[in-house]
Amino acid sequence: MAESSPVKLAELREIPAFRDLPDAQTQSIAAVLVRRHYAPGQIIFIEGEQASSLWFVFQGTVKIIKQSLNGRIQGLCLMNQGKCFGSCPLFNMAKNPATAQALDQVTLFVLPEGDLQQLKAHDPQFIGALLHLYSQRLGHLARVSDVLGTWAVSDRINDCLLTYASSDMQPTVKLTHEKLAALSGTIREVVTRHLNLLAREGIVQNENGHIIILNPDALLPPCAREDEKAFTT
Amino acid sequence: MAIYDDGRFKIVTEDSLSNIQIFKSLSLPTRRCIAQNAVAVEYLAGVDLYRQSDPPTGLFALQAGRVKLYRQSKKKCQILALPMPGDCFGAESLPTGAPSPYSATTLMPVVIVHLRHDCLQHLLDEHTDFRDVFLQLIIDRLKQFVTLVHDLAFRDVTSRLATVLSLRAEVEGLPHHEGIIYDRLLSQQEFADMVGTAREVVYRTFKKFEADGLVQMTRSSILVYDLDTLRAIALQEAH
Numbered sequence: 001m002a003e004s005s006p007v008k009l010a011e012l013r014e015i016p017a018f019r020d021l022p023d024a025q026t027q028s029i030a031a032v033l034v035r036r037h038y039a040p041g042q043i044i045f046i047e048g049e050q051a052s053s054l055w056f057v058f059q060g061t062v063k064i065i066k067q068s069l070n071g072r073i074q075g076l077c078l079m080n081q082g083k084c085f086g087s088c089p090l091f092n093m094a095k096n097p098a099t100a101q102a103l104d105q106v107t108l109f110v111l112p113e114g115d116l117q118q119l120k121a122h123d124p125q126f127i128g129a130l131l132h133l134y135s136q137r138l139g140h141l142a143r144v145s146d147v148l149g150t151w152a153v154s155d156r157i158n159d160c161l162l163t164y165a166s167s168d169m170q171p172t173v174k175l176t177h178e179k180l181a182a183l184s185g186t187i188r189e190v191v192t193r194h195l196n197l198l199a200r201e202g203i204v205q206n207e208n209g210h211i212i213i214l215n216p217d218a219l220l221p222p223c224a225r226e227d228e229k230a231f232t233t
Numbered sequence: 234m235a236i237y238d239d240g241r242f243k244i245v246t247e248d249s250l251s252n253i254q255i256f257k258s259l260s261l262p263t264r265r266c267i268a269q270n271a272v273a274v275e276y277l278a279g280v281d282l283y284r285q286s287d288p289p290t291g292l293f294a295l296q297a298g299r300v301k302l303y304r305q306s307k308k309k310c311q312i313l314a315l316p317m318p319g320d321c322f323g324a325e326s327l328p329t330g331a332p333s334p335y336s337a338t339t340l341m342p343v344v345i346v347h348l349r350h351d352c353l354q355h356l357l358d359e360h361t362d363f364r365d366v367f368l369q370l371i372i373d374r375l376k377q378f379v380t381l382v383h384d385l386a387f388r389d390v391t392s393r394l395a396t397v398l399s400l401r402a403e404v405e406g407l408p409h410h411e412g413i414i415y416d417r418l419l420s421q422q423e424f425a426d427m428v429g430t431a432r433e434v435v436y437r438t439f440k441k442f443e444a445d446g447l448v449q450m451t452r453s454s455i456l457v458y459d460l461d462t463l464r465a466i467a468l469q470e471a472h
Contacts, residue, residue: 066383068470074386131328134371138325139334141378146304148385149311149429
């Protein structure tokens with residue numbers, strides 16, 4: 001971890017939950033937030049640990065994961081700039097339901113539990129912002145459940161590639177095979193075998209530490225195509 | 234969606250809201266506002282209350298009967314939850330304006346208190362205690378989905394079916410001289426849709442549980458003989 005230094009008003013404005021609050025209010029929130037830095041791979045909190053804060057991502061990416069008793073890992077989501085996680089104290093949950101780990105160099109703003117409860121009690125706009133964030137996350141988790149319950153492993157890996165691809169002209173996924181396996185609910189060997197198959201078919205190009213997507217349409221799982229059609233018609 | 238076309242509806246009183254768990258903590262003015270704006274609707278079995286990808290719905294509070302919440306692609310279905318009387322669902326995507334993340338269909342005749350989208354927005358804007366309750370509702374569903382993801386990712390079909398059967402015994406079960414009994418409610422296909430597998434696999438797993446003396450399934454009920462063993466199987470994680 002982690003030295004901590006005061007959070008500036010302009011920095012706080014980069015977090016969507018605080019963007020529309022009046023200056024005075026944002027200033028008072030900035031005064032209670034604590035800045036923390038994490039190195040790649042560093043654990044922020046562990047599933048089952050006492051929960052104590054609300055965390056906002058200012059820079060970098062955090063992965064939220066569940067771990068089985070046998071050590072297998074299932075990714076729930078990636079949290080990048082502006083996202084918030086670790087809401088358990090708001091809802092009388094004593095323990096973290098998942099683990100948070102820094103994926104790269106991460107800077108977080110931490111809202112301690114006492115200040116969080118104050119804000120919840122006195123700031124309707126803040127609650128509105130939280131509602132927005134959690135509603136988004138609910139839709140995401142419903143989809144993850146669906147994908148795990150009904151999709152074939154190859155479709156799940158393809159879906160992860162599309163989900164975590166950069167939006168450049170040449171979409172690129174900067175995740176290791178192991179992280180892709182965790183996010184798609186399988187093991188590294190299966191991911192590697194599948195990526196090799198995709199590479200032979202000219203759909204992706206395996207590079208050191210990242211995957212270049214050459215043909216995104218070929219990665220769309222059949223049911224995703226149906227969903228997309230239903231959504232647009 | 235013309236939701237009233239399929240059912241009869243009547244005026245809601247504050248008293249008729251008393252069995253809805255999350256409304257209990259609300260102030261009198263908020264409960265009065267809900268009663269003035271909500272309608273109680275009766276639906277038959279098999280009615281779609283809303284579909285995945287519909288625009289954000291209003292809030293549904295289940296007073297009697299059972300409903301399934303699920304996601305469906307062309308041929309495959311994943312049941313996400315089976316709300317009980319007293320539970321609320323719907324409106325989860327209202328804060329973002331996104332399409333509904335899943336569908337809701339009645340499993341038997343139901344009575345539902347429905348708050349329209351615009352009334353719900355009014356309550357969220359004007360009643361801070363309702364906003365807290367709605368936030369709690371969304372977070373409870375989040376917790377439920379995190380558990381579901383864990384089960385689908387780390388537990389095999391045997392363990393997942395044991396989880397569904399033991400949890401339902403704990404929540405819905407009635408004492409029986411040989412164990413705990415509850416309404417079957419779901420077809421074998423729907424059990425398969427709950428645990429994320431094919432109907433044939435669920436059939437075989439049920440047969441194994443029956444041969445081991447854990448449960449007995451009839452057309453209308455499930456009798457659990459050995460809840461402790463079922464719970465122990467439910468906790469096993471796949472290697």
